[in-house]
Amino acid sequence: MPQSPILSVTNLSKSFAGVSALNNVHLSVQKGEVHALMGENGAGKSTFMKILIGLLTPDSGEIMFDGEPLKSHNVGEVMKRGISMIHQELLTVPELTVAQNIFLGREPKRWGFIDEKKLNEQAAELLAHLGVSIRPDARMKHLSVAEMQLVDIAKALSNEAKVIIMDEPTSALSDNEVATLFDIIRELQRKDVAIVYISHKLEEIFALADTITVLRDGQFIATKPANEFTPNSLISMMVGRELDSLFPDIQAPNGPEVLAVKGLSQAGKFENINFAVHAGEVLGIGGLMGAGRTEVARALFGLDPHEQGEISINGQPVTIGSPQDAIRHGLGYVGEDRKASGFIPGLSVKHNITLACLPTFARQGFVANQRETEAATKTVRDLNIKISGLNQRVTNLSGGNQQKVVIGKVLLSAPRLVILDEPTRGIDVGAKAEIYKLINQLTANGIAVILISSELPELLGLSNRIVVLAKGKQTAVLSTEEATPETIMHYAMQGN
Amino acid sequence: MNAPSLKPYQTQFRKIGQYGIVVAFFVICIALALSTPRFLTVQNLMIIVTQVSINALLAFGVTFVIITGGIDLSVGSIVAVVGVVAASFAHPDTHPIIVPIVAGLLTGIVFGTLNGFVITRSNVPPFIVTLGTMTIGRGLALILSKGRPVSNLSDSFNFLGGGKIFGIPTLILILIIAFIICSIVLRKTVSGRYMYAVGGNEQASKASGIGVPRVKMLVYILSGSLAAIAGILLTSRIGTGQPNAGAGFELDAIAATIIGGTSTTGGTGTMTGTLIGALLIGVISNGLDLLNVSSYYQLVIKGVIIVGAVILDSVNQKRG
Numbered sequence: 159m160p161q162s163p164i165l166s167v168t169n170l171s172k173s174f175a176g177v178s179a180l181n182n183v184h185l186s187v188q189k190g191e192v193h194a195l196m197g198e199n200g201a202g203k204s205t206f207m208k209i210l211i212g213l214l215t216p217d218s219g220e221i222m223f224d225g226e227p228l229k230s231h232n233v234g235e236v237m238k239r240g241i242s243m244i245h246q247e248l249l250t251v252p253e254l255t256v257a258q259n260i261f262l263g264r265e266p267k268r269w270g271f272i273d274e275k276k277l278n279e280q281a282a283e284l285l286a287h288l289g290v291s292i293r294p295d296a297r298m299k300h301l302s303v304a305e306m307q308l309v310d311i312a313k314a315l316s317n318e319a320k321v322i323i324m325d326e327p328t329s330a331l332s333d334n335e336v337a338t339l340f341d342i343i344r345e346l347q348r349k350d351v352a353i354v355y356i357s358h359k360l361e362e363i364f365a366l367a368d369t370i371t372v373l374r375d376g377q378f379i380a381t382k383p384a385n386e387f388t389p390n391s392l393i394s395m396m397v398g399r400e401l402d403s404l405f406p407d408i409q410a411p412n413g414p415e416v417l418a419v420k421g422l423s424q425a426g427k428f429e430n431i432n433f434a435v436h437a438g439e440v441l442g443i444g445g446l447m448g449a450g451r452t453e454v455a456r457a458l459f460g461l462d463p464h465e466q467g468e469i470s471i472n473g474q475p476v477t478i479g480s481p482q483d484a485i486r487h488g489l490g491y492v493g494e495d496r497k498a499s500g501f502i503p504g505l506s507v508k509h510n511i512t513l514a515c516l517p518t519f520a521r522q523g524f525v526a527n528q529r530e531t532e533a534a535t536k537t538v539r540d541l542n543i544k545i546s547g548l549n550q551r552v553t554n555l556s557g558g559n560q561q562k563v564v565i566g567k568v569l570l571s572a573p574r575l576v577i578l579d580e581p582t583r584g585i586d587v588g589a590k591a592e593i594y595k596l597i598n599q600l601t602a603n604g605i606a607v608i609l610i611s612s613e614l615p616e617l618l619g620l621s622n623r624i625v626v627l628a629k630g631k632q633t634a635v636l637s638t639e640e641a642t643p644e645t646i647m648h649y650a651m652q653g654n
Numbered sequence: 655m656n657a658p659s660l661k662p663y664q665t666q667f668r669k670i671g672q673y674g675i676v677v678a679f680f681v682i683c684i685a686l687a688l689s690t691p692r693f694l695t696v697q698n699l700m701i702i703v704t705q706v707s708i709n710a711l712l713a714f715g716v717t718f719v720i721i722t723g724g725i726d727l728s729v730g731s732i733v734a735v736v737g738v739v740a741a742s743f744a745h746p747d748t749h750p751i752i753v754p755i756v757a758g759l760l761t762g763i764v765f766g767t768l769n770g771f772v773i774t775r776s777n778v779p780p781f782i783v784t785l786g787t788m789t790i791g792r793g794l795a796l797i798l799s800k801g802r803p804v805s806n807l808s809d810s811f812n813f814l815g816g817g818k819i820f821g822i823p824t825l826i827l828i829l830i831i832a833f834i835i836c837s838i839v840l841r842k843t844v845s846g847r848y849m850y851a852v853g854g855n856e857q858a859s860k861a862s863g864i865g866v867p868r869v870k871m872l873v874y875i876l877s878g879s880l881a882a883i884a885g886i887l888l889t890s891r892i893g894t895g896q897p898n899a900g901a902g903f904e905l906d907a908i909a910a911t912i913i914g915g916t917s918t919t920g921g922t923g924t925m926t927g928t929l930i931g932a933l934l935i936g937v938i939s940n941g942l943d944l945l946n947v948s949s950y951y952q953l954v955i956k957g958v959i960i961v962g963a964v965i966l967d968s969v970n971q972k973r974g
Contacts, residue, residue: 461861485863499861502854504921505847513851514862520844567862 162225164189164352165210165241165321170219172205177556179205183219183378185371187321190350192343194357194367194384198396202376203356207323210354211243212236224320234263242314243323250306252299257281259298260313284312288342304335311342315351322346323354328362340366360389374398375588405619406598408638413437415473416575416606417489419458422467427453428630431467435575435606440597442621443610444646450630451610452494455577458608459491460484471574485514490573492564494580494610500564501552508534508548510563515571537566542592558589565596575606582616594620614643628652674966675913675927679934686941693944700823706936707829708733710929711884712907713914714836715877717928720911721840722873723853723920724773724780728765729881729907731791733900736761736885738795741804741895744811751810758886759879765791766878770871788904795897804895815890825887832880837925845872853920909956910935913963934959 165187172180180202187193197203208214210221212233221228223239250259257278258265266276281294290308298306307327314322324343328336343353343366357363363370363384370387372379372395379395387395415434422431428450435441443451457464460478468475471487478484484491493499501510511534512519519530534548543562545555552563561581568576578597582590597607597620611617617624624641626634626649634649687694712729719726740758743749765787772783817824840846848869851859860866884903889895914931916923935956942952 459861481861481863482865491861493857493861499855499857502851502858502921504854504917505850509847509850513847513859513864516844516847523843523845525842525844525847571863 161188163187164224166222168220170209171217172209172214173217178376180376183373186381187352187354189352190347191368192347192353192355192366194355194363194370195373196363196370196392196396197373201373203373207243207325210323211241237317240318240320242317242319243325244307244310244314244327245325250298250309253297255295255297256292256309257294259309260284260316284316288312304331319351321352321354325356328357328359360392372396405594408620408622411436411439411622413604416471418470420468422454422457422464424453424457424464431632433625433635435608437604437606438601439622440601440607440609440620442617442624443608443627444617444624445627445650447612449627449650451627452579455491455579455608455610459489459577485571488574490568490571490576492568492576492578492581494583496561496564501560503553505552506549507545507552507563510552511537511566511570514567533570537570541566541596558585561585561589561593573605575608576600577608579610580612614646618643626650675915675930675934675963679930682937686937690944693941698940700826702936702940703829704823704825706932707825708884708888709903709906709910709935710829710932711832711880712903713910713928713932714832714925715880716907717911717916717923717925718849718873718876720916720918721849721853721920721923722870723856724870724873725784726769726874726877727781727784727904728769728787728791729877730900730903731788731795732762732765732878732881733885733888733903734795734897735791736882737889737899738799738804738895738897740886741807741889744807746806746808754811755886759882762878762882762885763875766875769878770874773874774867774870799895799897801897805893807893812890812893815887825891828887832883833925833929840925845869849873850921906935909960913960918964
């Protein structure tokens with residue numbers, strides 16, 4: 159394109175504690191275009207955006223904005239220059255009004271006091287400009303997520319933003335609201351505002367984007383006009399290989415029933431859940447966000463209570479009221495959020511791995527250091543965890559290695575059944591493939607696996623059978639032959 | 655991805671955490687030694703450690719609690735109640751020496767258990783719960799003593815905190831023993847590991863099958879017990895059970911813990927750090943005394959050191 163770009167990034171690099179998050183990344187955004195930034199979780203998109211808005215300082219590289227170098231690492235200043243970001247988690251003050259939120263930090267003043275009248279007038283003007291009917295004096299907490307997002311956009315416009323970064327803006331919106339957002343984005347384009355758009359939803363990308371830049375594992379892969387991509391070519395560029403080869407062959411289950419659940423219910427969360435898992439089998443649980451998958455898993459492991467239902471292990475009914483009970487009965491649990499419920503940040507790799515069965519490495523309450531070290535060393539080797547030493551802190555590891563530490567911890571108690579809730583969330587493709595291989599090894603050794611995943615290819619590629627939940631109810635149990643992306647989505651949408 | 659290039663000695667330093675404090679401690683000691691000849695004498699150093707020991711004992715208990723992400727404001731009041739209880743069993747020719755000791759220890763354990771019980775069974779934050787028991791404890795000390803010091807204590811009781819064995823004050827010996835035991839509990843036992851785990855990430859600890867309430871119970875009981883030992887020793891040393899004793903001690907204990915590098919949010923901390931923190935406070939007030947600095951200014955200086963230590967800690971954490 160002949161005109162000079164509004165935002166141009168060259169050779170940007172950033173690493174954390176020696177781990178490269180971005181390596182010589184480029185980006186060139188023209189006025190008035192929607193530029194999609196694509197990449198898997200962990201590809202470096204969020205690090206990249208945090209650098210652009212001044213939250214992080216790059217190690218090297220140059221950012222040119224509107225013809226001048228952007229060197230400021232102060233969020234407020236970057237915003238004033240004309241780069242705004244609509245965050246995935248909305249950063250608004252719920253107790254303040256819409257107008258107060260829009261002008262937060264830049265309130266119009268009169269005699270040194272805030273000019274509330276002018277504040278509301280200007281806010282009303284901005285909102286009208288966007289064509290939305292939100293009252294400027296409404297309290298932020300009374301708005302829907304979609305409305306809050308629009309307020310965020312109004313705030314960006316009030317800063318005379320020339321570039322607006324949108325990170326997964328539709329993740330919490332209904333179809334109608336998405337349509338409204340798209341209209342506003344197109345309107346912004348006409349006003350020569352450039353949009354950097356981050357989303358995992360391919361249909362949105364192809365509906366909106368003029369240009370697509372792909373990142374993978376912190377590396378710049380390509381920038382091309384959107385019409386030169388097909389969904390398949392885009393995916394293979396993002397993951398760097400054909401998806402099918404990621405999954406090992408599914409093995410036929412070979413053993414007796416390990417766990418059976420009958421009529422498991424908890425008001426407001428899930429209702430009448432029934433399934434059985436056999437030794438060597440992967441039972442997938444599919445469903446939309448909020449369908450109750452994680453809630454069922456947490457109840458099985460004793461992290462949350464259940465009001466009704468029977469859980470049997472190896473044919474014997476058991477009571478599971480706490481994680482201790484669950485572990486005693488041979489269950490293992492890897493939660494969906496490894497930062498929140500997986501590892502202990504202050505502890506070393508070794509201490510994290512042995513945490514769940516520390517008493518087995520202890521005599522009279524004293525930890526036997528040598529046996530502990532041996533066990534941790536074996537786990538690190540078996541799971542191929544890449545660390546500089548057993549005493550390294552888990553926080554300094556990549557997401558994939560952190561996840562392996564958490565899985566290693568669970569496996570060290572030699573469980574009969576492992577519950578994996580979103581085991582590959584936020585980790586790079588290489589580590590994903592290793593975790594898939596690991597799941598296969600577990601089942602080959604006769605361990606039963608319950609797999610919860612929002613990624614359909616993962617669920618389909620690994621599971622022997624798939625339980626589908628919708629709004630807390632079990633809508634189907636699908637065999638490998640029956641399970642396709644379409645059937646799963648069909649049952650996942652039931653009751654909507 | 656590449657393995658991070660963190661050199662082993664860096665993790666070692668971070669484990670100690672209070673590296674900067676160690677340097678500060680020695681710099682201040684050297685400066686004091688150079689500016690007054692009275693500082694670096696065996697006699698003066700003994701005085702410092704003796705003066706520090708009560709605070710250090712309380713701080714060891716508070717360190718366990720803060721590592722799990724909690725706080726214990728009641729230790730100063732426990733010192734007073736325990737002092738009054740122990741003193742009332744310690745009049746000459748009434749009970750054997752073991753009676754006031756056991757009565758005092760039990761009192762501390764009851765308080766610790768009460769703290770732990772309410773904190774683990776309710777959603778009330780430890781700050782509030784122990785603020786309550788702090789007030790209750792002070793009230794009980796006044797009730798039990800009828801507001802008057804309990805004096806006329808036996809010689810054997812007075813020996814506990816005031817005597818010497820082989821020329822070394824008993825307070826110093828007890829401090830050393832308590833330090834060794836507390837360090838071992840924290841570093842070498844399953845319970846100690848669980849304290850770090852609970853303070854580092856309670857959810858993950860729960861999901862790992864750790865009995866989180868048990869761990870919390872234990873730290874408050876430990877804190878109460880150490881406060882009881884401190885209360886018995888203080889009463890013995892001053893020769894009376896004072897219902898107003900120990901007022902504000904909890905803040906000094908928290909200060910020593912935090913200066914020693916224990917994170918206020920939990921999950922990190924060492925007994926060595928806490929000991930150095932307590933010594934640092936003691937050395938500074940001793941040194942300033944020797945230099946004839948008014949005690950009013952000493953408070954200001956202590957305050958600056960507490961905030962400075964936390965700033966240092968947060969800088970360390972950011973680097974980590």
